[in-house]
Amino acid sequence: MVSLLQTDGRDEHYFTEQPTSKLELGVVHTHLRGELFQFLTASSVFSKRRVDPGTRLLIEAMELPESGSLLDLGCGYGVVGIVAATLNPNLKIVMTDVNRRAVWLSKKNMERNKVTNIEVRKGRLYQPVAGLSFHTILSNPPTTAGLKTALSVVSQAPEHLKEEGLLQIVVRTRTGGKRFLSELKSVFGNVRIQARKSGYRVLISKKP
Ligand SMILES: C[S@@+](CC[C@H](N)C(=O)[O-])C[C@H]1O[C@@H](n2cnc3c(N)ncnc32)[C@H](O)[C@@H]1O
Numbered sequence: 001m002v003s004l005l006q007t008d009g010r011d012e013h014y015f016t017e018q019p020t021s022k023l024e025l026g027v028v029h030t031h032l033r034g035e036l037f038q039f040l041t042a043s044s045v046f047s048k049r050r051v052d053p054g055t056r057l058l059i060e061a062m063e064l065p066e067s068g069s070l071l072d073l074g075c076g077y078g079v080v081g082i083v084a085a086t087l088n089p090n091l092k093i094v095m096t097d098v099n100r101r102a103v104w105l106s107k108k109n110m111e112r113n114k115v116t117n118i119e120v121r122k123g124r125l126y127q128p129v130a131g132l133s134f135h136t137i138l139s140n141p142p143t144t145a146g147l148k149t150a151l152s153v154v155s156q157a158p159e160h161l162k163e164e165g166l167l168q169i170v171v172r173t174r175t176g177g178k179r180f181l182s183e184l185k186s187v188f189g190n191v192r193i194q195a196r197k198s199g200y201r202v203l204i205s206k207k208p
Pocket residue numbers: 014015016046047052055073074075076077078079080096097098099102123124125139140141142143145149
């Protein structure tokens with residue numbers, strides 16, 4: 001469910017670094033993994049009117065470690081990381097996004113959903129977590145920003161994963177799905193299809 005608080009009609013790409021469109025806020029209420037969440041959303045961020053179906057599939061299928069660290073890369077308004085933080089408060093989570101408005105919303109949504117085990121950082125790809133490695137990386141990669149950028153989420157993942165760490169991504173089967181599958185195979189030497197639904201696939205690779 002979404003309720004809009006303010007409108008002005010103008011919009012920008014969701015991967016704009018510094019959105020300039022008038023702030024058009026909304027609230028999405030939704031159940032994910034059996035829990036009720038509410039997310040503040042805005043113009044110039046990804047999927048502002050509802051949780052994206054690919055994101056929903058990733059959340060339904062994601063494997064969370066019992067403890068340790070998790071990165072939500074390209075967090076948008078924070079859905080994936082906030083659900084992970086709620087399901088397992090023992091996790092230490094970092095959420096990152098290039099979009100300043102997304103970073104602001106993610107911080108607001110941590111408060112709304114009463115989670116504290118997350119740090120939100122702004123920046124491109126893995127730059128905000130330089131020198132850090134995680135037990136799991138989750139992403140709905142920014143394919144609209146270009147396949148090269150989106151594939152970098154895969155190619156740069158090993159240096160940010162601990163041994164046996166998992167990269168878990170959701171892709172559209174028709175938009176680059178095969179390309180992601182072959183990139184994961186070539187970078188990690190392994191890949192499994194964890195879930196499929198409505199034209200999306202969740203792909204998981206393990207760092208050897
Ligand atoms: C497909 S959206 C997913 C958003 C959110 N995880 C979700 O599932 O609702 C991809 C996100 O990546 C961000 N993004 C785009 N290019 C990026 C880059 N070069 N580095 C980091 N984040 C980027 C966008 O701003 C957007 O929020």
